[in-house]
Amino acid sequence: MRSFLIPCLALSIGMAMPALAAVDNSESAEYVQEAEAYLKKGNLEAAIIQYKNAARVDPKNADIRFELGKAYLKKADGLSAEKELLRAIELGKPAGEVALDLSQAYLILRKFGEVLEIVDEDAFEGEDKAQAYLILGMAHQGLQDQDKALEYLQKGAELKKNDDNIIVGIAQIYNFKDDYEKSEEMVDKALALNPKNARALMLKGELVHRREGPKKSLDYFSNALQYEPKNINAMIKKAGVLFDLKRDDESLEVLDGVFKLIPRHPTANYLAAVIYARKNETDKATEYLDRGGVPLDKFEPALMLRGVLNYAQKNYAQSIYYLSRLIDLNPDHVVGRRLLGASLIRQGDPEQAIKVLTPLAESGKGGSVVYALLGSAHLKLGNYEKGTAFFEKAVEARPEESRLRTQLALSRLAAGDSRSAEEQLTEILENDPEASQAAVFLTLISLRQGEYAKGLIDAERTIKQMPDNPVGYNLKGTALVGLNRIDEAREFFNKALEINPDYNTARINLAKLDVNEGKTDEAEKIYRDILAKDKNYLAAWLGLSDIAARQNDSQKQEEYLQQAVSAAPENISVRVQLSELYLKERRLDKAKAVANEMIQDFPENGAGYEAAGKLDRLMGNKVSAVANFQKLLTIIGKNEKGYLLLGLAQMENEDYSGARNTYKEALEFAGDKKAVLTELVRLEMIQKNYSSAHSHVQAIRDMDPDGFSASVLDGRVYLAEGKPEQALKYYLEGQEKGAKGGGIIISIAQAYEDMGDFASSHATMADYLSTHPDDVVVRRNLANSYLTAADNDNAIKQYEALLARNDKNVVNLNNLAWLYSQKGEMDKASDLGKQAYEAAPENASIIDTYAWILVSSGQHDEGLELLQKAISKTPNNMEIRYHLAVALHKSGRDGAARQELEQVVTSGVSFAGLEEAKVLLQQLRK
Numbered sequence: 001m002r003s004f005l006i007p008c009l010a011l012s013i014g015m016a017m018p019a020l021a022a023v024d025n026s027e028s029a030e031y032v033q034e035a036e037a038y039l040k041k042g043n044l045e046a047a048i049i050q051y052k053n054a055a056r057v058d059p060k061n062a063d064i065r066f067e068l069g070k071a072y073l074k075k076a077d078g079l080s081a082e083k084e085l086l087r088a089i090e091l092g093k094p095a096g097e098v099a100l101d102l103s104q105a106y107l108i109l110r111k112f113g114e115v116l117e118i119v120d121e122d123a124f125e126g127e128d129k130a131q132a133y134l135i136l137g138m139a140h141q142g143l144q145d146q147d148k149a150l151e152y153l154q155k156g157a158e159l160k161k162n163d164d165n166i167i168v169g170i171a172q173i174y175n176f177k178d179d180y181e182k183s184e185e186m187v188d189k190a191l192a193l194n195p196k197n198a199r200a201l202m203l204k205g206e207l208v209h210r211r212e213g214p215k216k217s218l219d220y221f222s223n224a225l226q227y228e229p230k231n232i233n234a235m236i237k238k239a240g241v242l243f244d245l246k247r248d249d250e251s252l253e254v255l256d257g258v259f260k261l262i263p264r265h266p267t268a269n270y271l272a273a274v275i276y277a278r279k280n281e282t283d284k285a286t287e288y289l290d291r292g293g294v295p296l297d298k299f300e301p302a303l304m305l306r307g308v309l310n311y312a313q314k315n316y317a318q319s320i321y322y323l324s325r326l327i328d329l330n331p332d333h334v335v336g337r338r339l340l341g342a343s344l345i346r347q348g349d350p351e352q353a354i355k356v357l358t359p360l361a362e363s364g365k366g367g368s369v370v371y372a373l374l375g376s377a378h379l380k381l382g383n384y385e386k387g388t389a390f391f392e393k394a395v396e397a398r399p400e401e402s403r404l405r406t407q408l409a410l411s412r413l414a415a416g417d418s419r420s421a422e423e424q425l426t427e428i429l430e431n432d433p434e435a436s437q438a439a440v441f442l443t444l445i446s447l448r449q450g451e452y453a454k455g456l457i458d459a460e461r462t463i464k465q466m467p468d469n470p471v472g473y474n475l476k477g478t479a480l481v482g483l484n485r486i487d488e489a490r491e492f493f494n495k496a497l498e499i500n501p502d503y504n505t506a507r508i509n510l511a512k513l514d515v516n517e518g519k520t521d522e523a524e525k526i527y528r529d530i531l532a533k534d535k536n537y538l539a540a541w542l543g544l545s546d547i548a549a550r551q552n553d554s555q556k557q558e559e560y561l562q563q564a565v566s567a568a569p570e571n572i573s574v575r576v577q578l579s580e581l582y583l584k585e586r587r588l589d590k591a592k593a594v595a596n597e598m599i600q601d602f603p604e605n606g607a608g609y610e611a612a613g614k615l616d617r618l619m620g621n622k623v624s625a626v627a628n629f630q631k632l633l634t635i636i637g638k639n640e641k642g643y644l645l646l647g648l649a650q651m652e653n654e655d656y657s658g659a660r661n662t663y664k665e666a667l668e669f670a671g672d673k674k675a676v677l678t679e680l681v682r683l684e685m686i687q688k689n690y691s692s693a694h695s696h697v698q699a700i701r702d703m704d705p706d707g708f709s710a711s712v713l714d715g716r717v718y719l720a721e722g723k724p725e726q727a728l729k730y731y732l733e734g735q736e737k738g739a740k741g742g743g744i745i746i747s748i749a750q751a752y753e754d755m756g757d758f759a760s761s762h763a764t765m766a767d768y769l770s771t772h773p774d775d776v777v778v779r780r781n782l783a784n785s786y787l788t789a790a791d792n793d794n795a796i797k798q799y800e801a802l803l804a805r806n807d808k809n810v811v812n813l814n815n816l817a818w819l820y821s822q823k824g825e826m827d828k829a830s831d832l833g834k835q836a837y838e839a840a841p842e843n844a845s846i847i848d849t850y851a852w853i854l855v856s857s858g859q860h861d862e863g864l865e866l867l868q869k870a871i872s873k874t875p876n877n878m879e880i881r882y883h884l885a886v887a888l889h890k891s892g893r894d895g896a897a898r899q900e901l902e903q904v905v906t907s908g909v910s911f912a913g914l915e916e917a918k919v920l921l922q923q924l925r926k
Contacts, residue, residue: 027334032067039071042560044230047071049692062091070101075261076232078108096123103135107142115139121152130159136164141173158550164194171203180207198224198231205237209477214244232258236267248275265590270302282309300330307339311346319343327356334360334367341373350377361390374439379471388471388505391440412588443475452482468504470496477509486513501835504530508539520547536567539573545577554585568826572602579611583618591615606635606642613645622653638672647679656687672698672707681713685720693717708737715747726752742768742778749781776802783815792819810840814849826857843875848880855883879911889920898924 031054038047051068058064069084082105089095089102095118099795103115116139124132140149156166171186179251184207190200205220215554221238224231232548235258242251252275258268260918269292276285286309289302296302303326310319319812323340326333337360344353352379360370375390432877443462446455456479462472475490490513496506507526514523524547528538534540541564548557561578570576575598582591591617598608609632629646636642643666650659660683675697684693694717701710711734728751735744745768752761765782769775783798799816802809817832833850840846854863864887870880888897901921905914 011570022543028061028064032064033055035067035071042075044071048075060091062088062093064089066093066101069098069105073101073104073108074107075230077262078105081105082109095403099123100128100131100135103139110142112139112142115142127160130156130163130166131161132156134163136171137169141169143175146173146176150177152413161855164190164197164200167193168197168200168203171200175203175207180210183207184563196227198228198234201795202231202234202237205241209241212635214241217241218245222312230257230261232261232268233264234264234269238507239268239271242560243271243275248278248782251275254588264291264293266292266299266302268294269293270299270305273302273305277305277309283357284315285309297325298329300336302331303329304333304336304339307336307343310341311343314346316343316347320347331359338367338370338373341370341377345373345377350380353377354381363639379440385500385505388474388503391444394444399769440471440475443472443479447482448477450482452479455479456483468499470500470506473499474503474506474509477506481509481513490512504534504537504539508543511543515543515547520550523547538564538568538571541567542574554581557581562793569601572598572605572607575606575613579615583611583614588615588619604635606632607641609635610642610645613649614872615648617652622649625649626653626658638669640666640672640676643670644675644679647683651679651683651686654802656683659683662707674703676834678713681717685717688720690717690721693720708734710737711737712744712747715751719747719751719754722754724751728755742772743777745778746781749785752787753785758785758791761785762789762791762794776805776806780812787815787819792822795819796823808839810836810843810846813839815847817853818849821853823855826853829853829858842873844870844877844880848883849874850876851887852883855887859886863887863893876907876909878907879913882911882913882917883919885920889924894924 012526016099031050034418035047035050035054036042038050048071051064051071054064055061055068059192063123065084069081069088071086072078072081082102085098085102085105089098092384099118099120099358100742103119106112106114115135119132119139121129121132121136133152137149137152137156138154140146150170153166153169153173156164157170160166167186167190171183171190174180174183174186179748183203187200187203187207190197193205204230205217205224208220209217214322218238218241221234221241224234228234235254239251239254239258242248242254252272254906255268255272258265258643262268269288272839273285273288273292276282276288283307289296289309291308292299293900305321307319307323307326310316310322320340320343323336323343326336327340330336337356341353341357341441341912344350344356354374356368357374357377371390371394373392375387378387378390407666440462443455443458446452456476459476459479462469462475464472466472473492473496477489477496480489480492481488490510493506493510493513496503501554507530511523511526514520514526524544527547530540530653531539537821541560545557545560545564548554548560558578558581561574561581563572563573575594578592579591579598582594591611595611595615598605598611600608602608609628613625613628613632616622616628625876626646626649628758629649630641633639633642635645643662647659647666650662650761660680663676663680663683667673670676677700680696681693681700684690684696694714697713697717700707700713704710711730715727715734718724718730728748731739731751733745735748745765749761749764752758752764762782762785764766765778765785769779769782772778779798779802783795783802784793786795786798796816796819799812799819802812803816806812813836814819817829817836819829820826830850830853833853836846847866850864850869851866854860854866863885867880867884867887871877871884874880881900885897885900885904888900890896898921901917904917905921
């Protein structure tokens with residue numbers, strides 16, 4: 001409730017009452033004396049009555065008006081205070097003497113500009129000047145100029161270093177600037193000076209509420225009221241906290257205290273209305289909204305609440321009235337537009353509903369409920385193609401916004417609660433067999449969940465309800481595809497097209513069948529025919545992109561995805577696909593541009609931050625990756641995938657404690673706890689916390705005692721511990737339980753290798769490759785293992801086999817070049833080394849291999865030039881420096897060679913040629 005903090009600030013500034021006002025009338029003097037006596041007792045209402053009596057008998061007494069105005073300030077009655085203080089000036093009270101008090105009234109009334117007009121800082125001295133700075137600071141704060149506000153408050157603090165009110169004002173600015181740590185530091189300082197400062201207690205409560213929730217903050221607001229029992233803001237804050245704690249009756253009791261002082265207080269009445277709305281007492285809620293008066297007519301939450309209340313009571317015309325006013329005030333109000341669209345559909349105006357809802361869909365802020373409403377509106381108008389498309393979006397969407405309770409089944413679907421939605425939709429159909437919207441949704445839910453047999457039954461019910469509508473036939477065809485009854489599916493897609501030849505959804509489904517059957521030419525023709533009539537038909541562009549991807553034509557895939565983005569700029573999923581393509585192709589600049597566009601164009605969607613985080617990981621920007629994934633989670637909330645991404649980035653940033661906390665938090669809500677526990681196992685292995693790693697593996701085993709995951713993970717942990725025999729035992733156990741593929745073979749082979757049993761390691765991989773010759777990962781591991789074991793002939797065989805499958809692989813070319821050089825086949829080695837270098841001319845290791853082959857072949861100058869290039873890229877690589885020294889020596893530059901060797905030998909770095917380097921250095925020293 002930040003917007004209601006400023007009035008509270010005004011109440012604590014300079015509120016000490018002066019000595020008896022100067023009066024001539026003895027009767028009015030008596031009233032004034034009684035008023036001041038009441039003030040001393042804390043009876044503000046009685047004091048105001050007596051001041052009013054004094055003003056009645058002595059109406060032209062400026063001092064009485066002045067005191068009455070100040071009393072109204074204590075009550076936070078800005079209007080009455082303003083009236084009396086201005087009257088005091090009219091009656092002769094010097095404006096300069098009234099300025100500070102009148103400015104406080106303006107603060108309460110949020111007339112911040114008027115404050116700046118009447119308060120001249122140069123007109124005051126001493127404590128009054130400090131007070132003026134405080135008032136000017138709060139006025140600038142109200143005008144959202146936080147820097148100027150802080151400047152004035154700090155000026156005030158220089159004059160009155162231990163003024164708790166000024167310090168609280170500074171704390172409030174830091175709070176508004178989101179510097180909560182600094183804000184709390186300042187408010188604690190104020191409370192140390194004055195533990196009874198209600199304003200400080202309230203701010204402390206707000207900070208604690210943000211950090212630790214409502215329960216811990218309640219005492220601060222209660223304490224503020226202990227010292228200022230009639231502080232309106234403290235009452236409202238306390239009522240709000242009690243509301244958060246679902247202690248509604250206690251909240252209403254606190255609000256009653258506000259109503260006794262200011263019956264029509266807008267915020268208090270709004271909060272009471274919300275409480276009664278939660279109690280489903282709509283009449284009572286409406287009563288309080290009415291009592292809040294004119295201020296609530298322009299208060300967005302109040303207009304929203306009126307819209308909801310009227311919608312719930314089926315007063316759709318009234319709901320439309322209030323929600324239209326809300327949208328006039330704030331065209332970007334997502335939930336307001338959503339409910340307005342629903343109201344218009346209920347009122348029988350689907351065309352207007354489409355106008356209201358379309359901006360949300362185009363901006364990507366719609367969520368599944370908006371798509372559902374647009375689908376319903378288009379179906380009512382007979383726009384089957386668009387209606388189906390929106391329904392499909394609704395079912396596929398992963399909503400991130402608050403649920404509407406208006407169309408219960410759709411809101412449950414939007415919440416991701418498919419089962420509840422299904423139950424609700426089934427109930428709707430039982431009560432109203434002709435409820436076509438429910439039938440369509442029920443079918444889509446079944447299809448999304450892969451329950452194709454059930455989806456088939458649901459689709460047949462849709463056809464029965466709407467025999468002349470293509471939607472049901474298309475849904476039935478989709479269900480049949482899921483059941484692998486392809487020929488029948490084609491019949492129903494074609495039936496949908498017989499009913500409506502322009503129903504492109506069915507045409508797209510036929511194209512997908514063609515693609516799956518390898519008939520890409522036929523599918524491409526369908527897509528292009530659709531685009532010839534509608535160049536912005538998204539599904540057709542995506543279909544062409546899919547064909548290009550299957551054909552490994554990344555250039556065309558990029559072209560089609562860019563066309564898809566142009567066709568549907570509001571569809572973030574298309575940009576995600578384009579970003580993923582760029583990441584896969586390592587075109588990082590383009591990937592970055594797409595990620596930035598997503599963040600800018602879809603600030604409320606996490607996909608942009610996800611793409612940016614993935615890009616940061618590829619580019620090695622570890623800190624930025626963590627920051628982007630943290631931003632992702634602030635948007636999508638408790639999302640398992642997001643937490644795994646953040647944890648992974650934290651691990652790469654070596655923030656193992658942070659990653660551990662992330663994974664443990666994810667375990668509280670994750671559906672797939674095994675995935676999270678697996679990452680925890682990996683983390684503890686990195687940290688060498690092997691007992692913790694094994695305990696996480698045991699948790700996985702407890703969840704799935706018959707599965708192979710725990711056995712394989714235990715094997716990995718034991719291997720990391722340096723216990724290959726135990727690792728092998730668990731790897732073999734995992735294989736017996738069903739672990740298949742190259743991964744488990746490589747693990748078993750590694751365990752044998754760590755045991756020193758290279759023969760068994762090689763045999764394990766070779767046996768597997770005899771039945772899986774296309775597994776390049778296992779073959780590469782076998783080749784590397786032969787290389788490690790110095791079995792160069794077998795290593796060459798495996799690398800040649802790898803090269804036969806991919807003659808562009810730089811690593812294979814490089815390793816094979818080195819192997820042939822070791823055999824003395826220098827021409828072959830040089831040719832392969834050159835191919836590797838041309839493919840990766842900036843890779844220092846690749847350059848070194850080729851250069852060393854050239855030097856070994858007698859091509860000293862060419863090799864030397866390349867080695868100088870390599871060392872410029874990795875100046876601390878001592879092996880390359882040794883090769884450079886040899887090249888220098890063979891080129892007759894022994895002095896330079898000796899300098900390089902001195903650096904190599906004294907570096908303390910160990911490498912394969914170190915002993916040879918020492919020998920050469922001794923030779924050159926002679």
